[in-house]
Amino acid sequence: MAQRFVVVMAGGSGTRFWPASRAERPKQFLQIGDSGETLLQATVRRAAALVGKDQVFVVTNARHGEPTREQLPDLPADNVMLEPAARNTAPCIAWAAGRIRRRSADAVIGVLPADPHIGDEKAFAAVLDRALSAAEGGSVVTIGIEPNRPETGYGYVDVGDPAGDGVNHVRAFVEKPTREKAVAFLEAGHYLWNSGMFFFRADTILREVERHLPELGEFVTKCDDAAARGQEAPFVQDAYAGLPKVSIDYGVMEKADDILVVPGSFGWDDIGSWSAAWELARKDGDGNAHGGGEQLSVDSRGCYTTTREGKLVALIGVEDLIVVDTGDALLVVPRDRAQDVREVVDALREGERGEFL
Amino acid sequence: MAQRFVVVMAGGSGTRFWPASRAERPKQFLQIGDSGETLLQATVRRAAALVGKDQVFVVTNARHGEPTREQLPDLPADNVMLEPAARNTAPCIAWAAGRIRRRSADAVIGVLPADPHIGDEKAFAAVLDRALSAAEGGSVVTIGIEPNRPETGYGYVDVGDPAGDGVNHVRAFVEKPTREKAVAFLEAGHYLWNSGMFFFRADTILREVERHLPELGEFVTKCDDAAARGQEAPFVQDAYAGLPKVSIDYGVMEKADDILVVPGSFGWDDIGSWSAAWELARKDGDGNAHGGGEQLSVDSRGCYTTTREGKLVALIGVEDLIVVDTGDALLVVPRDRAQDVREVVDALREGERGEFL
Secondary structure (H helix, E strand, O other): OOOEEEEEEEOOOOOOOOOOOEOOEOHHHOOOOOOOOOHHHHHHHHHHHHHOHHHEEEEEEHHHHHHHHHHOOOOOHHHEEEEOOOOOHHHHHHHHHHHHHHHOOOOEEEEEEOOOEEOOHHHHHHHHHHHHHHHHOOOEEEEEEOOOOOOOOOOEEEEEEEOOOOOEEEEEEEOOOOHHHHHHHHHHOOEEEEEEEEEEEHHHHHHHHHHHOHHHHHHHHHHHHHHHOOOHHHHHHHHHHHOOOOOHHHHOHHHOOOEEEEEEOOOEEOOOOHHHHHHHOOOOOOOOEEOOOEEEEEOOEOOEEEOOOOOEEEEEOOEOEEEEEOOOEEEEEEHHHHHHHHHHHHHHHHOOOHHHO | OOOEEEEEEEOOOOOOOOOOOEOOEOHHHOOOOOOOOOHHHHHHHHHHHHHOHHHEEEEEEHHHHHHHHHHOOOOOHHHEEEEOOOOOHHHHHHHHHHHHHHHOOOOEEEEEEOOOEEOOHHHHHHHHHHHHHHHHOOOEEEEEEOOOOOOOOOOEEEEEEEOOOOOEEEEEEEOOOOHHHHHHHHHHOOEEEEEEEEEEEHHHHHHHHHHHOHHHHHHHHHHHHHHHOOOHHHHHHHHHHHOOOOOHHHHOHHHOOOEEEEEEOOOEEOOOOHHHHHHHOOOOOOOOEEOOOEEEEEOOEOOEEEOOOOOEEEEEOOEOEEEEEOOOEEEEEEHHHHHHHHHHHHHHHHOOOHHHO
């Protein structure tokens, strides 16, 4: 069996979890809900259980190197790859695939976003195992999430003919749909949510990169040369910012000849807003939940609060509210308007209040 | 003209402004609304403008001596009187009246609670002047506030016959009424709110104390003796906790032969809850107001927020909420339920969470 690796993409810079998420501390570094570990820690833990921690790589922006290493003290230093600049997912994946190929010529790689929630870890592991196995034969494989609602916030995978053992051909990748289309997708039954997880042999993806993104293919070759001279770090430092800013979806997947999809159902949630934090947390009898700190509720229902340890949030007579308290900023918003946090972030940007961003 | 003095009673231990008010920092030490001064500072400033700061005395519990002196650095040290124990208002007023009589035999004294809000300071000064003048003749005088609503949270003064120059006899003091009675009082037109402010000559009140509370009268005499020997402080330290716990209203006023009342209308508010903080603060176009810190509101109306300087409270899509953020506790409550803060305080007491009280 080919040696298996996981690349965790931790490049997020999301503002949907303001004021907890900031420029210096994006979503993947947060504990959302009440799990006691950050999203990044949970993703790496699940990956390490599957392939072993020496085979787990994390790619993140250089400015986030410190929190990444702090949160993952057990990961080998060489496995934390710091991007000198944000160039979207294709350069990040190509760079990691090159490094992994140098370590193991027949490596098979799973690429996972750092920040989704996985409700059923056992089912998740089984689906990942199936996807890695399918990728060993030389295919590019993705995981499609079985939808339970007509979600307009995700891209979809249109599932085609069977390719054996719980794997199908992808007919097409579909952009985020309108509400009407999303309802039709749910009824049609052969559309899955695009999970953003991809699986391939290192040589497969690098061949696809050379074919569709030759400039990036050249970068990988030069990385190999530089690494042979022990000069990879300075080379990447110089060259990375000049790479094309392109996603693996657009740059490679949509152009590849044949992609396979493994359908999965394992309580996946991309945690798009504070509303999801409430949904994922354990609730009391009144439907209230909290992340950090304490909560004391009087005649209140459906609320989520989070603050620092040792601090108390008292709620009286309120419903379906989210209260997020950090050192220098405090947010109060109804659960069903949690996505409007961006309006605050926009206002702070316009007001040049960088200290709060 | 007799020398005029003011005694400010700062004995509050209120919990209605939790989490800003605590056992160690009652309401009078807070900035409520957006005035930039605490309630105690505002009361002393108004009193000093009327009688001069050397003639303003503040009586407070010994445990609050430090914040009192910090907030009133210009007050002579001898004018801050620290009660060794809380004994309600009669002992506090008798003790202060005794000290003032030693300074000026024909002193006339106004006694003011430390923590009401006064909207029209010019009108307030005129009414106080009238009340002090009326007291010079040897009467006990109170101020009655002209009611603008059928308030059930205050006591009332039933106004009797005129006693000349904007002063009337008090027919009776009336306890907090039912809603029905409060409506009838408002219609009747001769009921005023009991402001808790009293005016009298020092010798008048001390004669009344000797008559109705002989034990307390004896305490004042012994204070005079001890002060003559330079031993007032140790004497009070020993004797104070043994004094009867009785209010000036119950112990003296209700038993006095003739009390006069000066009607007043000067934007008086006893600031009974956080709701009053919103009412008194300057609002933006959406009816939002804030005490400390910053506020950023998106599609929100009628809210009041207060936090530490340098911290931002962001509101999205909420209405008529109060948000009070302190170092270790945070309160969220609708404005019309602000009085229910006591339920949180009760729960904390029951749970023996003294660190939050």
